Amino acid sequence: MEKPLTQNIKSDGSYCTLDEYRRNGGYEAARKAVLEMEPQQITQTVKDANLLGRGGAGFNTGMKWSFVDISDPNVQRYVIANGDEMEPGTFKDRMLLEGDPHQLIEGMIIAAKALQATKGYIFVRWAYKKAHRVIQQALDEAYQAGMLGNNIFGSNFSFELHLHTSVGRYICGEETALINSLEGKRANPRAKPPFPQISGLFGKPTIVNNVETYCNIPHIIKHGPVWYKSLSRSSEGGTKLYGVSGRVKNPGLWELPLGVTIRELLFDYAGGMQDGYKFRGLLPGGASTDFLVEEHLDTPMDFASVAKAGSRLGTGTMIVMDDQTCPVAFVHNLIRFFANESCGWCTPCREGLPWVEKVLEKIERGEGTEKDIDILRFHTKYLGPGNTFCALAPGAMEPLQSALKYFIDDFYRHIHEKKCPWKHE
Amino acid sequence: MLTEHEIKEIEKEIALYPVKSAACIEALKIVQQHRGWVPDEQIKDIAELLDMSYEEVDGVATFYNMIFRKPVGRNVIYVCNSVTCYMMGYESIYQTLSKKLGIKWGETTPDGRFTLLPNPCLGDCDHAPAMMVNHDHYNRLTPEKLDEILEKYK
Ligand SMILES: Cc1cc2nc3c(=O)[nH]c(=O)nc-3n(C[C@H](O)[C@H](O)[C@H](O)COP(=O)(O)O)c2cc1C
Ligand code: SF4
Ligand code: FES
Numbered sequence: 001m002e003k004p005l006t007q008n009i010k011s012d013g014s015y016c017t018l019d020e021y022r023r024n025g026g027y028e029a030a031r032k033a034v035l036e037m038e039p040q041q042i043t044q045t046v047k048d049a050n051l052l053g054r055g056g057a058g059f060n061t062g063m064k065w066s067f068v069d070i071s072d073p074n075v076q077r078y079v080i081a082n083g084d085e086m087e088p089g090t091f092k093d094r095m096l097l098e099g100d101p102h103q104l105i106e107g108m109i110i111a112a113k114a115l116q117a118t119k120g121y122i123f124v125r126w127a128y129k130k131a132h133r134v135i136q137q138a139l140d141e142a143y144q145a146g147m148l149g150n151n152i153f154g155s156n157f158s159f160e161l162h163l164h165t166s167v168g169r170y171i172c173g174e175e176t177a178l179i180n181s182l183e184g185k186r187a188n189p190r191a192k193p194p195f196p197q198i199s200g201l202f203g204k205p206t207i208v209n210n211v212e213t214y215c216n217i218p219h220i221i222k223h224g225p226v227w228y229k230s231l232s233r234s235s236e237g238g239t240k241l242y243g244v245s246g247r248v249k250n251p252g253l254w255e256l257p258l259g260v261t262i263r264e265l266l267f268d269y270a271g272g273m274q275d276g277y278k279f280r281g282l283l284p285g286g287a288s289t290d291f292l293v294e295e296h297l298d299t300p301m302d303f304a305s306v307a308k309a310g311s312r313l314g315t316g317t318m319i320v321m322d323d324q325t326c327p328v329a330f331v332h333n334l335i336r337f338f339a340n341e342s343c344g345w346c347t348p349c350r351e352g353l354p355w356v357e358k359v360l361e362k363i364e365r366g367e368g369t370e371k372d373i374d375i376l377r378f379h380t381k382y383l384g385p386g387n388t389f390c391a392l393a394p395g396a397m398e399p400l401q402s403a404l405k406y407f408i409d410d411f412y413r414h415i416h417e418k419k420c421p422w423k424h425e
Numbered sequence: 426m427l428t429e430h431e432i433k434e435i436e437k438e439i440a441l442y443p444v445k446s447a448a449c450i451e452a453l454k455i456v457q458q459h460r461g462w463v464p465d466e467q468i469k470d471i472a473e474l475l476d477m478s479y480e481e482v483d484g485v486a487t488f489y490n491m492i493f494r495k496p497v498g499r500n501v502i503y504v505c506n507s508v509t510c511y512m513m514g515y516e517s518i519y520q521t522l523s524k525k526l527g528i529k530w531g532e533t534t535p536d537g538r539f540t541l542l543p544n545p546c547l548g549d550c551d552h553a554p555a556m557m558v559n560h561d562h563y564n565r566l567t568p569e570k571l572d573e574i575l576e577k578y579k
Contacts, residue, residue, distance in 0.1 A: 088507035184449035
């Protein structure tokens with residue numbers, strides 16, 4: 001099984017240095033892209049590979065790039081790597097940032113050439129201190145070796161790349177909020193349109209891609225779209241970093257063909273549930289995805305199949321809920337996170353999430369009524385898609401609405417027994 | 426007043442952006458690095474340096490949770506309170522820390538040694554429960570492991 005994304009990740013925790021990276025064929029793709037390929041040709045290759053964005057929304061990366069107007073050489077354009085990774089349950093970009101920084105840098109160089117962008121930023125969340133050090137060291141190495149800066153690889157193309165370390169807040173991961181944050185402002189999202197491809201950082205055309213997305217690019221350029229698509233078990237190209245956390249025997253992170261089933265991940269890789277715990281449900285791709293349950297275990301973990309099952313692949317890092325965890329408390333924990341992290345720009349999100357949190361707390365304490373269920377249901381619509389500036393609030397509603405579907409009996413037990421059945425005094 | 430050293434570092438950041446105010450977050454980070462937190466007076470100084478109003482800089486400073494507008498202890502403990510760590514028992518980690526240090530969320534020990542804060546997912550979910558002390562990650566925590574960890578921070 002080929003594992004292009006993680007082939008250089010070492011088990012001792014040290015990062016793959018420039019020398020090691022080059023010894024393994026690193027920067028050959030960037031050299032080829034910079035010296036031999038036309039920008040449109042790079043974008044078309046990425047499009048043909050059907051690489052879908054790994055940040056959660058699953059948009060075709062080459063298609064996104066093709067929206068950038070590259071005709072005027074005097075316009076400043078930017079490429080940005082989104083390494084905010086604050087979605088609870090998500091720990092995949094961390095491995096790529098800490099273990100193989102040059103893979104990311106190479107992917108960004110190729111993107112820069114395709115988009116005729118001469119400046120870029122790697123945006124990394126506050127908590128990933130080791131990644132800050134590793135990325136900075138790798139950037140220094142790449143500048144010294146002439147892969148970043150002026151006239152890279154001896155060409156007439158120049159590309160400057162910087163690290164930006166964040167100072168907290170989940171909303172910074174939303175691409176337009178991230179752009180505001182890079183501009184030194186409060187990280188409120190921007191109204192769209194215009195999309196960043198047209199008007200992004202400092203009003204200039206900008207592409208924001210997830211860290212894992214960029215890491216795929218060198219391999220696509222090196223081996224071509226046909227090879228890339230052959231890595232996958234679905235029509236969506238490539239491999240994917242999949243994670244499992246919760247009460248399983250062997251929680252972890254694996255690079256696997258896109259489209260492995262939930263059952264394989266849960267049992268073959270994560271080893272099944274710990275002794276004494278039973279499976280109840282899971283969020284397939286982080287905190288803002290809908291619950292899936294037993295009947296969905298044979299769903300392939302690709303964007304289209306998980307959507308068909310009623311959820312989203314999201315970040316591909318699943319959170320498993322066991323039978324000794326109270327589903328109301330589980331959802332309450334998630335909603336508290338989203339309520340705290342709301343940027344406060346739109347009323348439904350700013351006012352609605354704390355309200356939902358209070359209602360859930362009340363139900364969990366055993367003081368809820370049947371009417372509270374109606375209030376929760378109302379909010380899943382009111383905070384749903386289309387009513388807010390960004391996807392934070394609709395994302396928050398996904399685990400709630402599906403919990404009300406699959407675990408509604410547990411909500412009613414709290415109401416009727418006037419206590420949390422999971423709490424023993 | 427900002428120290429000369431602080432001003433120099435901030436000016437280096439200003440040079441990287443097309444507008445001065447874009448260096449605002451970097452400036453706050455620099456001040457916090459030197460002082461542990463960002464006092465009102467330095468908000469004013471940064472505003473002057475970057476041609477911004479006090480309110481603009483304060484608005485940015487209060488938006489981001491890793492910019493401290495109040496003094497914190499010499500060491501800050503960040504306990505992950507997100508969903509996987511909830512299932513894997515962060516509450517017992519918090520209870521134990523709280524009892525040992527005699528403080529609750531958001532408080533600082535009287536000797537100024539520790540501040541205790543909740544923090545969303547630290548990206549360590551496969552080794553939950555997790556926490557950070559200053560820049561260091563700790564995971565697969567149990568209440569028994571905490572004494573040894575706290576010992577390292579004076
Ligand atoms: C509240 C919120 C948080 C987000 N956080 C992240 C994040 O941490 N990392 C990320 O890559 N994308 C995140 N996204 C998605 C980004 O807005 C954007 O779609 C993504 O970076 C695009 O990259 P991709 O096309 O490579 O997936 C977030 C979106 C929302 C609404
Ligand atoms: S949905 Fe919430 S987080 Fe998104 S812009 Fe509105 S208030 Fe901010
Ligand atoms: S939920 Fe605690 S580290 Fe991710």
